[in-house]
Structure formats: structure tokens, C-alpha cells
Amino acid sequence: MEETMTDETSKKEEPSGNVMMGAVAAFAGWIVPGLGHLLMRRWSKAAVYFLCVGGLACAGLAMRGGVFAAGAEDLFDRLGFFADLGTGIFYFLAHVIQTAGPDVAHATGDYGTRMFAAAGMINLLTVLEAYEIGRGRRI
Amino acid sequence: MNSLFGGLTHFQAQMFFALTVSVTFAFLSKRGAIERVKYIAWAFLAFLLVAVGIGWLMYPFSR
Numbered sequence: 001m002e003e004t005m006t007d008e009t010s011k012k013e014e015p016s017g018n019v020m021m022g023a024v025a026a027f028a029g030w031i032v033p034g035l036g037h038l039l040m041r042r043w044s045k046a047a048v049y050f051l052c053v054g055g056l057a058c059a060g061l062a063m064r065g066g067v068f069a070a071g072a073e074d075l076f077d078r079l080g081f082f083a084d085l086g087t088g089i090f091y092f093l094a095h096v097i098q099t100a101g102p103d104v105a106h107a108t109g110d111y112g113t114r115m116f117a118a119a120g121m122i123n124l125l126t127v128l129e130a131y132e133i134g135r136g137r138r139i
Numbered sequence: 140m141n142s143l144f145g146g147l148t149h150f151q152a153q154m155f156f157a158l159t160v161s162v163t164f165a166f167l168s169k170r171g172a173i174e175r176v177k178y179i180a181w182a183f184l185a186f187l188l189v190a191v192g193i194g195w196l197m198y199p200f201s202r
Contacts, residue, residue: 052159062144
């Protein structure tokens with residue numbers, strides 16, 4: 001029993017990976033939140049990241065938050081676009097999920113805009129972690 | 140889903156935001172289960188306290 005635990009521990013403490021694995025994990029994690037961790041067999045993290053990022057993004061859309069479009073001239077809108085793009089598939093399916101369209105004239109819609117952008121930023125953090133795991137720099 | 144999240148009060152929406160962000164940050168930065176639970180509780184409360192605090196600070200400018 002002790003030997004098994006020692007072996008498992010030593011395996012966990014010796015991460016292995018390469019740049020390609022990191023890039024694949026990062027891309028997968030960006031497209032579908034948590035998918036990068038799923039590929040790296042981090043089951044619990046994959047589930048938590050998908051639920052949290054997906055929940056936040058869907059909540060933002062359900063609150064009729066705005067989604068920033070590409071090609072905006074305003075710097076703030078451009079930053080918003082990159083933040084929104086971080087949600088991956090939720091950005092591309094935003095018009096499907098948000099059937100009623102955005103309504104930022106009300107505070108709830110404005111909160112939704114921020115929630116969706118926050119989901120994108122958080123997903124970018126998880127993407128970085130997925131890359132680090134795939135690269136072998138993080139357990 | 141629209142009826143679930145569309146009817147949230149501002150405070151409920153803020154609580155949902157605080158919870159999801161706290162949980163994600165806990166899994167990003169902590170490894171043990173107990174460490175994560177402690178972090179979630181701490182970060183969640185900090186989010187709420189700061190939001191309420193900022194709300195009170197902004198109150199005089201609301202009218």
C-alpha cells in the first residue's frame with residue numbers, strides 16, 4: 001500500500017509534457033472551457049472550470065448583457081471584444097443562447113455585459129493553466 | 140434560463156458572480172480540498188464585503 005502511494009506521489013510530482021501538448025490543451029481549453037484540463041486528465045478542474053465559466057457566460061447572456069463585436073473603433077470596445085472572445089464557444093453561440101438580444105439600457109443588462117467579459121477573462125486564466133500543465137511546468 | 144437569471148436582483152447577481160469567481164480562483168491557486176474550501180469562503184466573503192463597502196461609499200453620490 002505504501003509503495004503504491006509512493007509511486008503515485010512520485011508520478012504526480014514529475015510532470016511531463018511538451019510545447020505541442022501545451023498548445024493543444026490551451027486551444028481546446030479556449031474553445032470549450034475545461035476541455036484542455038479534460039485532455040490532461042484533470043477531471044475535477046475540467047468540470048469546475050466548465051461549470052463556472054459556462055455558468056457565468058450563460059448568466060451574462062441571460063441577463064441580456066451586450067457582446068462586443070470585432071472591428072470596433074473604440075479602445076474599450078476592442079478590449080471588451082478580446083475579453084468576450086475568451087469565452088470561446090459561448091462567444092460564437094451567444095446569439096443562439098441569447099434569443100431576446102442585448103438590453104444594456106437597464107442595469108441588469110449592463111451587469112450581464114460585465115459577467116460575460118469576466119467569464120472570458122477567467123477562461124483565459126484557465127487556458128494559461130492548461131498550457132502550463134500540457135507543457136509540464138505545472139502538476 | 141432567461142427567467143432564472145433575468146429575474147435576479149443586483150445582490151443575487153453579485154453573489155453568483157462572487158461564488159463562480161471564488162471557486163475558479165480556488166482551483167487555480169490551491170491544491171488541497173481544505174485549502175480550496177478555505178479560499179472559496181474567504182474570497183466569497185471578501186467579494187461581498189468590498190461590493191457592499193463600495194456601495195456605501197457611492198451612496199452619497201446617488202442623488
